[in-house]
Amino acid sequence: MQNRVFIIALLLLIGIFKANAAEVGQAAPQFTLPSLLQNQAASLNQFSGKVVYVDFWASWCQPCRTSFPLLNKLHQKLKDQNFEVVAINLDEDKANAEKFLKDIPVTFTVLHDAKGEWADKFVVESMPTSFIVDKQGIIRNIHHGFVSDDIKVLEQKIMQLLAAK
Numbered sequence: 001m002q003n004r005v006f007i008i009a010l011l012l013l014i015g016i017f018k019a020n021a022a023e024v025g026q027a028a029p030q031f032t033l034p035s036l037l038q039n040q041a042a043s044l045n046q047f048s049g050k051v052v053y054v055d056f057w058a059s060w061c062q063p064c065r066t067s068f069p070l071l072n073k074l075h076q077k078l079k080d081q082n083f084e085v086v087a088i089n090l091d092e093d094k095a096n097a098e099k100f101l102k103d104i105p106v107t108f109t110v111l112h113d114a115k116g117e118w119a120d121k122f123v124v125e126s127m128p129t130s131f132i133v134d135k136q137g138i139i140r141n142i143h144h145g146f147v148s149d150d151i152k153v154l155e156q157k158i159m160q161l162l163a164a165k
Helices: 003-021 062-081 095-103 117-122 150-163
Strands: 030-036 041-043 050-055 082-091 109-112 129-131 139-144
Touching: 030 050, 041 109, 050 117, 050 139, 050 150, 062 082, 062 150, 109 117, 117 139, 129 150
Parallel strands: 050 082, 082 109
Antiparallel strands: 030 041, 050 129, 129 139
């Protein structure tokens, strides 16, 4: 009986956790975080009306080293079509992220979530995890991990959202 109660309680907790997760079709959580590259903050709502690729990453993440140059090229290619990349670093020590960016410089927005508050709200379970948010602020795609061929599929999804009214 005690095991059954434990299992039911666990399933209820998972259901509650899942209900609060950022999911496809839901509005993206509206964050405001400090920038890693400038002395200012940025928020998701400042990109309203744009398709936004929100990428949670860390300096120790090997797939992030693969994704950043490709995301930077994609950003350069599509930024004039209302596309933004917002990368949210989860390193506790900001210096590790700064070193990463010195090795792999980018032109897109890079923010810092040292406490992982927004990673928790988005329910980031692997590195990197990205969310494609449409022009109305709705999550349209969630992507876990990254290999170089992923950029083709992601670009196709982004182009579809850019073409939508």
